[in-house]
Amino acid sequence: MSVVRAAESLLALSQQEELEDLPKDYSLSPSEDEGDIDGERKHQKLLEAISSLDGKNRWKLAERSEASLKVSEFNVTSEGSGEKLVLSDLLGPVKTSSSLATVKKQLNRVKSKKTVELPLNKEEVERIHREVAFNKTSQALSKWDPIVLKNRQAEQLVFPLKKEQSAFAPIEHVLSGWKARTPLEQEVFNLLHKNKQPVTDPLLTPVEKASLKAMSLEEAKMRRAELQRARALQSYYEARARREKKIKSKKYHKVLKKGKARKALREFEKLRKANPTAALEELENIEKARMMERMSLKHQNSGKWAKSKAIMAKYDLEARQAMQEQLARNKELTQKLQVASDSEEEEDGAEGEGELVPDAVNEIQMDANGPNPWMLRNHLRGTKEAKVQDPKKLPEPVAHEASESEKEERPGAEEEILLNEFEERRSLRKKSGLNQDTELVSRQEPKDSSSQEVLSELRALSQKLNRENQQSGKQNMSSTRTVPSVQREEPAEVEEEPLLLQRPERAHTVEELEELGKEECFQNKEVPRPTGEGQQSERNPNNQPGTPKEKKRKEEMIDLQNLLTTKSPSVKSLAVPTTVEELEDEEERDQKRIIKEAFAGDDVIRDFLKEKREAVEASKPKDVDLTLPGWGEWGGMGLKPSAKKRRRFLIKTPEGPPRKDKNLPNVIINEKRNVHAAAHQVRERETLCCLALLLEKNILVLCGQEGYVILTTESKLFSFSLTGSEMNNSRSILAF
């Protein structure tokens, strides 16, 4: 097999099959048995003869006549050691054999290939190496680019850049390595130990731990069961409440409410009999509930239901009635209860149980005495309400006497007003762009919460009580009845007006205030105007108060010079309510007066104008006068060069460009550079205009404690703490 291996090494390409093709006798290499050459030869010849017998052309082994350097089984010998082996020599013997076709091919291929080029010289190779290495290194270095850029752009760098985070050691570890040394520390620890306070575990004291352990298993179980039960109950009630809340049936709710009210009434009745004092308290509660109702916006006809009803009221009688009911209820609820002390004098004799009676009686009596002028002035609304009462309250007692004609009249008028009012509202809505669907949503009641339910109950209760009171007090009223009826008859519109006031009462915005003002201005229309004029005249004494025409003429005559000295008449916005205005004006006047007093002596504006005039004069180019007195004529004391001569020798300088502040009365523009100021001005501004802007901004921002502090802390920048352990990484810290 060594021969085979030799062949392999020579061709370096032969394959396994080829090897198998080779006859077995090749294994007998000539080198192996060199001893008996003669015998061998004979044997060889014999073999050749045998092989030639079967017709196949077998190549023979070369004879070795002498010792050669290379031994080849392919019969290839280079004659003499100095000669070169040529490829054709190799190919020669292969030609004949068919089994070595692949080898032939490969050899041919080798023949067709050119020789390998000479290797590059050393410098070239090194250069290439360097270039490759440089590229690699510079790529590796560019990973630092973002960091370097960040550091360069940073406003402030604090070193070391990467702070070593102190590892959080549990407190036990810290404490185990630490001992109390100073007397104070020892004392503290003594105290802690005495009181069995935790030293290592900061969370629980021994007492707390003990208490935690104290609860037994059974107890804990019981408690848990309790809690579970409570939770289950809670969820049950919640579910129930949710279910009830979801019920949409109006009837259901009505029934529910009525039932509740009835129940409450019954209870109240019982209570009254059993315990009058408790009943009184209950009544107070009821009253409070009523007040709360009054405060709320319920029954104000602002709900969807009310609006839809108002629309329908025109065509539908039922809706109209519902509307009226609603309004009546509103009236009832929103009546202001007169405080007992106000009407005490009258009530003393009339009623002993005035406390029990909420409002109606008092109101009427007060009306009988005429409206309170104070109330009228301050609380217009209050009086209006008071007036509302008589159409509302009186008919009910009268109803028994069946004055039907009146009854018919009244609803008609009411309806008209109602409709008008709602029409207005609708138009407003439309203007604001909120076109609402006109479907009948009768969900007038807001979500019923428990408190509201209680409220409604109490309301019903109080209404009933009211009715009872009215019936009982009918006799009392009969004497006073006539007067209100008369009142009602004569100014019908005035009485009906309050019904219109259905909007939210509180006036917050300016518009609301304006409207309020409009209403008020019927009474004191004249008041604001004169005061305003008075203020004007006070403010600018230069302006004589005159007719508008005069003013106009004056305005035309105003020139730029006087523009500064004259004052513009103050323009008042109508939106500002007069009362507020008055206050402000007073303050302003005070301020102005003070300023005026302070600057009584000097007229700043005149001074400024004078200064400007001087500046203008100074900046004008001056004529050069070259006249020499006494030249060509007599000179001396009292003699002046003749005008002709002066004219002749006067050199007039051309007028410069117009001043930039020519049309700016309150500005002096000095185009000359002030040398003294320039010393303190930044010169770079002219060249770096973008910088100038920055500078300007920067300069105006104060950097001390007066402004907000922005400091580049130089101390921080160079604050190194390279001590002890940190020094280990000083290099690494510095290299990020």
Added chain:
Amino acid sequence: MKVKMLSRNPDNYVRETKLDLQRVPRNYDPTLHPFEVPREYIRALNATKLERVFAKPFLASLDGHRDGVNCLAKHPKSLATVLSGACDGEVRIWNLTKRKCIRTIQAHEGFVRGICTRFCGTSFFTVGDDKTVKQWKMDGPGYGEEEEPLHTILGKTVYTGIDHHWKEAVFATCGQQVDIWDEQRTSPICSMTWGFDSISSVKFNPIETFLLGSCASDRNIVLYDMRQATPLKKVILDMRTNTICWNPMEAFIFTAANEDYNLYTFDMRALDTPVMVHMDHVSAVLDVDYSPTGKEFVSASFDKSIRIFPVDKSRSREVYHTKRMQHVICVKWTSDSKYIMCGSDEMNIRLWKANASEKLGVLTSREKAAKDYNQKLKEKFQHHPHIKRIARHRHLPKSIYSQIQEQRIMKEARRRKEVNRLKHSKPGSVSVVSEKKKHIVAVVK
């Protein structure tokens, strides 16, 4: 009726403790304080003046060497320790706080050419004119022991510089070639050459620690890669570069101190144009060292002065000189970034403040606040001519001053000539070379 009355919340004016500062109510409306900015301006002016008044940078001079100080080294772990090698072969270790020499070693015969400390601070290396590299222990010998180096390596040629790797037990020397040594071996693990001139200094990159830079006397700066054991690139300048220093914060930036009075800051990835040319010296620049912040560097020059340059400015922000200081050969910026040391011809090591008017010692918080405020003010009004003039003013010795004037004239003449040539020649025939490119002869790959 509206009733007006004063009502105040005591929280707004009552101090919690008497140690708290009194609250001073203040209306921040700028219209109420029309003179605020002028006031600040005056404050800034005063601050600037005071800064100049207190600018006394010279701290101490360490004398003891009997020949010119040739090289300096910082201790990596101890701020107070400095090593210096002199031209007579003597190495001294100094304590800066005591301002005293704590140890003297006769290390070499002839010059101590280079000195560097090991990154751990336990030992240091010196090279000298006697062709040896010696490693010494940082601590002195015990009683009765002889002062002997830990290791001595005998080389074939003179070593002119040495630097230690920042993390590994490897150091590099330069002379005929750049040799990388393992501390444990007596022969270099690799030597890199490119050309045949003597290399005057070699420096390891502090960030990418396998990178080296060296400068040779054939006017070039060569960069090497230790891992690939190959030089990377070479840039040839107008004149010889004496030494280079890597920026400790930016891996690819280094500054070269050149014989042509300038310093050149290069980005090693683009060597054909320096990032900045720093010019203010009037004689050859001999040494350069970066501040640990990487924002500034200090340069020592043959013109008997040292200058501090911001990295991104071409002009120096500070110049230090004393009457007695001769040619400054070596300079170092301390690791706390506060001081500068320079060793000069006349055998002294001088200690300077990096910030001339800085107050030494512990500052109280108020002092600190005042300092910061003044700093901010100065910064804010720095462009105003009055302030600028005061802040820029420096005293210079007459020799340097006159040299500056002279060089200015020369430069102006050169510039004028250039302009004239440009003006009077066919357009396009004369190209304008920028100042940055002017000094670069070639970049060899």
